[in-house]
Amino acid sequence: MAEEVTIRVNEQVATLAVDRDTPLLYVLTNELRLQGPRFGCGLAQCGSCSVLLDGVEIRSCVTPVGAVEGKQVTTLEGLPALYARQRNLARAPALHPLQRAMIDEQAPQCGYCYNGMIIKGSELLSRKPQPSEREIREAMNGHLCRCGSYPRIMKAIQLASRFMAEERP
Amino acid sequence: MTTNAQPALSRRSVLKGGALVVGFNIAGPLTSPLLDSVAPSAAAATPDPELLDSWIAVHADNTATVFMGKVELGQGTTTGMLQIAAEELDLAMSQVSAARVDTDVTPNQGPAVASLSIMDNGPQLRAAAADARQALLRLAAARLNAPADRLSVKDGVVTVEGDPGRAVSYGDLIGDRRFNIRMTGKAPQKPVSQYRLVTSRAPRVDIPDKVSGKYVYMQHVRAPGMLHGRVVRPRGQGAYGDGARVVRIDAGSISDIADARVVRRGDFVGVVAGREWDAVRAAEKLKVTWDVPPRLPAGRLFEAMRASRTTDSVIVETGDVAAALAKAAHVASATYYGPYQSHAPFAPNCALADVSAGRALVMCSTQYPHGLRNMLAQTLGLDPEQVQVRYYEGAGVFGRACHDDCAIAAAVMSQAVGRPVRVQFMRWDELGWDNYGPAHLADVRGGVDADGNIVAFEYHGWHHGWNTAETSQELALGGPVQPPVSGRARLVNKETLTAVYAMPNVRLVNHHVPGLDGYLKGGNLRSPMDLSISFASEQTVDELAHAVRMDPVAFCRRNMTDRRWLGVLDAVAQAAAWAPRVAHAAPSTGRVVSGRGVALGTHIVSYGAAVADIEVDRESGEIKVRHLYGALDAGLAVNPALIENQIEGMLIQATSRALIEEVQFTQTNVTSLDWKTYPVLRFADHPGVTAIVVQRLDERSTGAGEEVMGAAVGAIANAFFDATGVRMRQYPMTPDRVRTALKA
Ligand code: FES
Ligand code: FES
Numbered sequence: 001m002a003e004e005v006t007i008r009v010n011e012q013v014a015t016l017a018v019d020r021d022t023p024l025l026y027v028l029t030n031e032l033r034l035q036g037p038r039f040g041c042g043l044a045q046c047g048s049c050s051v052l053l054d055g056v057e058i059r060s061c062v063t064p065v066g067a068v069e070g071k072q073v074t075t076l077e078g079l080p081a082l083y084a085r086q087r088n089l090a091r092a093p094a095l096h097p098l099q100r101a102m103i104d105e106q107a108p109q110c111g112y113c114y115n116g117m118i119i120k121g122s123e124l125l126s127r128k129p130q131p132s133e134r135e136i137r138e139a140m141n142g143h144l145c146r147c148g149s150y151p152r153i154m155k156a157i158q159l160a161s162r163f164m165a166e167e168r169p
Numbered sequence: 170m171t172t173n174a175q176p177a178l179s180r181r182s183v184l185k186g187g188a189l190v191v192g193f194n195i196a197g198p199l200t201s202p203l204l205d206s207v208a209p210s211a212a213a214a215t216p217d218p219e220l221l222d223s224w225i226a227v228h229a230d231n232t233a234t235v236f237m238g239k240v241e242l243g244q245g246t247t248t249g250m251l252q253i254a255a256e257e258l259d260l261a262m263s264q265v266s267a268a269r270v271d272t273d274v275t276p277n278q279g280p281a282v283a284s285l286s287i288m289d290n291g292p293q294l295r296a297a298a299a300d301a302r303q304a305l306l307r308l309a310a311a312r313l314n315a316p317a318d319r320l321s322v323k324d325g326v327v328t329v330e331g332d333p334g335r336a337v338s339y340g341d342l343i344g345d346r347r348f349n350i351r352m353t354g355k356a357p358q359k360p361v362s363q364y365r366l367v368t369s370r371a372p373r374v375d376i377p378d379k380v381s382g383k384y385v386y387m388q389h390v391r392a393p394g395m396l397h398g399r400v401v402r403p404r405g406q407g408a409y410g411d412g413a414r415v416v417r418i419d420a421g422s423i424s425d426i427a428d429a430r431v432v433r434r435g436d437f438v439g440v441v442a443g444r445e446w447d448a449v450r451a452a453e454k455l456k457v458t459w460d461v462p463p464r465l466p467a468g469r470l471f472e473a474m475r476a477s478r479t480t481d482s483v484i485v486e487t488g489d490v491a492a493a494l495a496k497a498a499h500v501a502s503a504t505y506y507g508p509y510q511s512h513a514p515f516a517p518n519c520a521l522a523d524v525s526a527g528r529a530l531v532m533c534s535t536q537y538p539h540g541l542r543n544m545l546a547q548t549l550g551l552d553p554e555q556v557q558v559r560y561y562e563g564a565g566v567f568g569r570a571c572h573d574d575c576a577i578a579a580a581v582m583s584q585a586v587g588r589p590v591r592v593q594f595m596r597w598d599e600l601g602w603d604n605y606g607p608a609h610l611a612d613v614r615g616g617v618d619a620d621g622n623i624v625a626f627e628y629h630g631w632h633h634g635w636n637t638a639e640t641s642q643e644l645a646l647g648g649p650v651q652p653p654v655s656g657r658a659r660l661v662n663k664e665t666l667t668a669v670y671a672m673p674n675v676r677l678v679n680h681h682v683p684g685l686d687g688y689l690k691g692g693n694l695r696s697p698m699d700l701s702i703s704f705a706s707e708q709t710v711d712e713l714a715h716a717v718r719m720d721p722v723a724f725c726r727r728n729m730t731d732r733r734w735l736g737v738l739d740a741v742a743q744a745a746a747w748a749p750r751v752a753h754a755a756p757s758t759g760r761v762v763s764g765r766g767v768a769l770g771t772h773i774v775s776y777g778a779a780v781a782d783i784e785v786d787r788e789s790g791e792i793k794v795r796h797l798y799g800a801l802d803a804g805l806a807v808n809p810a811l812i813e814n815q816i817e818g819m820l821i822q823a824t825s826r827a828l829i830e831e832v833q834f835t836q837t838n839v840t841s842l843d844w845k846t847y848p849v850l851r852f853a854d855h856p857g858v859t860a861i862v863v864q865r866l867d868e869r870s871t872g873a874g875e876e877v878m879g880a881a882v883g884a885i886a887n888a889f890f891d892a893t894g895v896r897m898r899q900y901p902m903t904p905d906r907v908r909t910a911l912k913a
Contacts, residue, residue, distance in 0.1 A: 020822030022446045030445055035389050036382040040516045040564075041596040042449070045844040048516060076382040095381060102380045105371060106810060109818055110565035111379030112516050112769060141853040144844065146515040147243060147565045148821025150855035152814075 005065055010078030020066030025049045025063045035116045036076025047116030051075050056089035059125045076115050086126055097163035098122050101156040109147035116143045121157045130161050149157055185790045207825040210228045218276040218541035223349045225299035229344030231325045232264045238278030239290050243565040245811035248373045251806055253291050256366040257298035257320035270538055270560040270771050291870055299356035308342040313518045345562050370810035387534045387561035388519045396441040399452035400581045405839035407603035409636060410650045410685040412436055412643055422456035432585045437644040439582050456555035460784040463836035464687040471506055471610045474631045479680040485663050488674030493625035497616025499716035507609040507701025508900035509832035509849055512694055516564035517599035522579035523589040526855035529556045534563035541573050545580050548642045569604045569692035577641035596841040602640055604692025605832050607632045609701035617713040622729045625674040630661035633684030635691045653684030653691050665702050668767050673872050680695055696772045696878035700826055704900055707883030718806035721748035721767050733802050737778040739798035740861045745780040752891040760784050762894025768883025777877035778804040781884035787911055790904030794824045794885060799877040800861040804868035812873045816860035823881035825850035831901050
C-alpha cells in the first residue's frame with residue numbers, strides 16, 4: 001500500500017508516495033534518481049547498495065524505506081558535504097579525500113563496487129583516522145570486488161588517511 | 170582534396186543531442202541526471218569502416234571524437250585507444266574523447282573478447298588517425314600557403330616551421346564538417362621513437378566519474394514510460410538443451426500486486442510492473458510449475474565426461490611421445506580436474522529495450538553490439554537494420570556472462586507489452602543461468618632426461634564447448650537448441666602447452682564432450698580453459714624439475730628457447746628475489762607451512778609468468794596466498810599502468826578461482842545462486858601483488874587482460890607442493906580437498 005513516507009537524504013527532505021516496505025535502494029535509485037547506491041545482490045551480501053545512516057554504513061537493499069524516517073541518509077553524492085560537516089570545514093570539497101585517493105591510485109576497474117568501497121572506507125576513516133592494514137581488511141571484508149582491485153583500495157584508504165592528517169589545521 | 174561543408178548531422182545529434190530526463194534532483198548539482206535519449210537516431214546504418222568519417226570527427230573547438238566499435242569493460246581499453254588516436258593526430262589527451270558504442274554510430278570492430286581490443290583494433294584506429302592527420306595537413310598547407318613538409322603540429326595547431334606566426338587549428342580547418350574521404354590506411358605513421366602518449370602512463374579517462382558517482386552504468390539508465398521487468402525461471406539452470414519447460418502458470422498467485430502482469434512467449438516467462446519493487450516481488454511470488462528433467466551428473470561429473478562419446482582430434486603431434494617416454498629418466502603422470510566456474514559479475518546484468526512497430530532500441534552491456542543485433546533481430550522478427558544496440562558499461566563480466574541474455578529478455582518483454590522495459594537480472598538469475606567456464610579433465614604425462622631436458626609431453630583434455638545461443642532466445646523461440654561448439658580457445662590449447670617449452674616429442678589430444686548430454690551451459694570465461702590447462706601442465710613441469718632435483722626456475726629456463734618467455738620468467742624471478750633451490754627440500758613440520766612456486770602461461774598471445782608465496786594450515790586445510798608476483802610481456806605496452814592494473818586484477822581473481830570458486834549443482838539444477846553459495850575471494854584474504862610489465866617497443870601490441878591467470882594458478886599449485894610435498898590434482902583447492910590430499 002503506497003502511503004506518504006518522509007526521508008532525509010543528503011540534507012534534503014523528500015516526501016514520497018511509496019510502500020513503506022520498499023527497500024530504500026529502490027527509492028534512492030528510482031524515485032530520487034541517485035547513482036551512488038546501486039543494485040548488486042539484494043541480499044546484503046556484497047555492499048553495492050551501501051549508504052550511511054546517521055553516519056553508519058548500512059545495506060539499503062534490505063532496509064525498508066519506512067525504517068529510515070527521522071534519520072539522516074547519506075549517499076555517495078552527499079559524502080563530501082557530510083565530510084565537511086564532520087570536519088568543520090568552511091565548505092564541502094568537490095570530493096571526499098578517499099575519492100581523491102581512489103583517483104590517485106587509479107584504483108577502479110569496472111568501478112561498480114566503488115560506491116560501497118568509498119562509503120565503507122569513509123565510515124572507517126571517520127571512526128579511525130589511521131587504521132592499520134589489519135583494521136582495513138576487517139572493516140572492508142563485507143564488500144566484494146570481482147575485478148580484484150582490493151590491493152589498490154587498501155592503498156587508497158591509507159593514502160586518504162594521510163590526506164586527512166595533512167588537512168588538519 | 171575537397172572538404173566541403175556538409176554537417177554530419179545525424180551522428181552529431183546522437184553524440185550531443187541526447188534529451189535529458191531529469192529526475193527528482195535531491196542532492197543538488199552532485200547528482201548527475203539520469204540520461205538518455207531513447208529516440209533512435211534518424212538514419213540507422215552502421216558506419217562504413219572504409220570512410221574516414223566513420224572513425225574520427227574533428228570539432229570546431231579543436232577537439233576530436235573517436236568512434237570505436239570496441240566497448241569499455243573496465244580494463245581501460247578506451248584510454249589506450251584514445252592514446253593511440255591522440256598520438257597519431259598530434260592532439261593532447263584532453264582533446265580527444267570516445268563516442269558511446271552504438272550500432273548506428275560506431276563501426277563494427279568485432280567482439281571485445283580474448284583481450285584482442287588493443288591488438289586487433291589499435292592498428293585500425295592508428296591508420297584512421299594517420300589518414301585524418303594527413304588530410305588535415307593538406308588543408309593546412311592550402312590555408313597557410315606553405316608546403317606540407319614545412320608544417321608541424323602540436324595539440325591540434327598547425328604551424329609553419331620557422332614562421333610560428335602562421336598557424337591554424339584543426340578546428341578552424343574542418344570543425345564539425347565531414348572529411349568525405351575514403352580510408353587509405355597508407356598515411357605515414359609515427360615511428361615508435363617519436364611516441365609521446367603511447368607508452369606513457371596516461372590516467373584512465375573513466376575513473377574520475379566512476380569515483381564521484383557521475384558515471385552512468387547500464388543499471389542507471391531509465392526511459393520515459395518504461396516498466397520494470399524481471400525474468401521468471403527455475404532457480405538455477407538444469408541440463409543444457411532442456412531449457413525450462415512451462416507446465417503451468419498460476420497468474421492468480423500475483424493478483425495482490427495490482428500493478429504487475431505476466432509476460433509469456435513460449436517458455437520465456439517474465440513479469441512487468443510500474444514500480445521496481447513490485448516487479449521484484451511479483452517475480453518471487455509468481456507460481457510456475459516447470460518440467461525440469463534430472464539430467465545433470467551431480468557427484469559424477471568427471472566420470473560422465475570421460476565416459477561420454479567424444480569427438481577426438483589431435484591438436485599437435487610431433488616426434489614420438491611413446492618412445493621418448495619409454496626412454497625418459499623420470500615420468501610424471503597424473504589426472505587433473507578443473508571445475509565449472511561462473512563469471513559472477515559484481516552486479517547482475519541489466520538492459521533496457523524499447524521495441525515498437527518495426528524498430529528496436531536496446532541498451533545493454535553486451536561485449537559485441539553488432540553481434541547481438543543479429544540475435545535480437547532473429548528473436549523479434551525484425552531485420553538487423555531495424556535494431557539498434559547501444560552499449561553502457563555494467564559491472565565487469567570477464568567473458569560471456571548474461572549480458573546478451575538480459576538484453577534479449579528486455580526486448581522480448583518490451584515487444585510483448587508495447588512499452589520500454591528495463592530488466593535487471595537478480596543475483597540468482599545471473600549466477601544460476603550463466604554460461605559457465607566449462608569443467609575440464611586432463612590426463613597428462615611428461616618425461617625428462619637425467620640432465621633436466623623435457624623429452625616428451627602428452628596431454629589429453631576433455632571438455633564441452635560453448636553454447637552459441639542465449640537462454641531468453643531459446644526459451645522464447647522454442648525449437649531444438651544447437652549443440653555447444655568447439656573452436657579456437659575451446660580446444661586443448663597449444664599456445665599454453667607447446668609454446669612455452671622447447672620439447673621434441675609432443676602429443677596433444679582434444680576430447681570434445683557432447684554438450685547436450687546432460688551438462689551446464691558453457692561460455693568463454695576470462696582466460697578460457699587456461700586455468701585448468703596450466704594447473705595440470707605447470708604442475709607436471711614442476712614435478713619433472715623436482716624429479717631431477719633442479720630449481721624450478723632453472724629447470725624452466727633450461728627448457729626454454731624463446732627470448733620472450735625467458736624475459737618474463739627472469740622478470741618475475743627477479744621481482745620476487747627468487748633464491749634457487751629444489752622444491753620441498755627443507756620441509757617444515759609446523760602446523761602452518763609456507764611454500765613458493767613459479768609457473769608460466771598465456772592465452773593465445775602474450776607471455777605470462779607468476780610466482781606465488783603461500784601458507785598452508787595443515788590441520789584446517791586452509792591455504793592463504795600471501796603474495797603474488799605477475800609478469801606480462803604484451804609486446805609494445807600502449808599504457809603500462811593499465812596493464813599493471815590488469816595484472817593485479819588477474820592475480821587476485823586467479824587466487825579466487827584457484828582456491829574457492831566452483832559451480833555446484835544437483836541432478837536438476839545449479840545451486841550456486843548467491844555469494845554464499847558461490848563465494849569468491851574477500852577483502853580480508855587478498856594477497857599482496859606485484860605487477861611487472863615487460864615493455865617490448867619492437868613488438869606489436871598483444872592482449873593484456875587474461876594472460877597471467879593460468880600462470881598464477883600454476884604458481885599457487887606449485888607453491889602448495891613446495892610447502893607440503895603433496896600435489897593437488899583438483900581445484901579449487903578448498904580446505905576439504907587439502908585435508909584429504911594431506912591425509913592420503
Ligand atoms: S545490493 Fe545490497 S548488499 Fe548487495
Ligand atoms: S572494480 Fe569491478 S567490481 Fe570492483
